[in-house]
Amino acid sequence: MATNITWHAGLTRKERSELRKQKGCTVWFTGLSASGKSTIATALEQHLLHLEYQVYRLDGDNVRFGLNKDLGFSPNDRVENIRRIAEVAKLFADSTTIALTSFISPYKADRQIARDLHADTKNVDQPLPFIEVFIDVPIEEAEKRDPKGLYKKAKSGEIKEFTGISAPYEAPENAEIHIHSEKTSVEEAVMIITKYLEDNGLLSKGS
Template sequence: MSTNITWHSGLTRQERSELRKQKGCTVWFTGLSASGKSTIAIALEQHLLQKGLACYRLDGDNVRFGLNKDLGFSPKDREENIRRIAEVAKLFADSTTMALTSFISPYAADRQLARDLHSAVPKDSSDSPLPFIEVFVDIPVAEAEKRDPKGLYKKARAGEIKEFTGISAPYEAPDKAEVHIHSERTSVEEAVVMITTYLEEKGLLEVKS
């Protein structure tokens, strides 16, 4: 635990938003491996950038090459993996950038922790909670196994990968995700429209002139 530290206030989020002419938020993709999370997140990132919005995608595999390269896939390491990413996403969102995260994030408690971090504001701060949009990319395990682009399900079935989500480790599906996508019957383009529509309805895509 850190000690002897003090929170230093600076620009308010409202001031940053007015100066950058954008609002920040986190769009949190969750779902089984091979559900299409990253594919949809990449397409959404491209769409938002083309609209003139600052956004950045944090991918489950990519962060394990750097920030989280010291973590494995045990329940404890998965929890720490999500905690770190949630903190990073919150920083992006606080800077008025749209953070897109694509992580299996199989445990409901860990996703709730990420949501709670975005809801928390420093004491005496005038900032409001940061928008947190959970996107559940839903797919039956059987369909994910048919896709299996990385051959991970095959290895898990053969016992070569321990604690693999959906096979030998649990996935706790969200019951109140802001956006629920059935990826086996929804195209990437349709998924992007669904998410964009939600963001527009919440006033998060307004680019001030």
């Protein structure tokens, strides 16, 4: 733990929001590998950019090429992986950017930590909106899709601690948005999430 540090206050989030004419939030995609998280998040990012919102997507694999390249897939490394990305997403959201994160994030406790980080108001004026999006797919469908061949490798023992096969996935019980990706097209999923953001005042520019 760092010592001898002091929080340095600057612009308030309200000031940034008024100047940028946008509200920040984190849209946290969770689900099994091959559920469609990254595909839907990418399509949502493109859609919101076309609507002229500032938005940035943080992808599970991509982040492991840089920020989290020192982490593996052990339970402890998974916890740290999610903690770090939750902190980064919070920074984006605090800057009034819409942060999209697509991570398996298999443990309820870790997703709660991410949510609690956004609710922490000890150094700011108000909590940040955190929207959990559960991209739900039967394991059989995920195995059938298997675009990276990961399920096949996990079943052969080539990949250890693989979520859904040799490691658990704890499904959300109260996600803000629940999408069954085997029944819902990418376009429909994007519209569902966009409508939620609109209905909750997160896409009302300048308000």
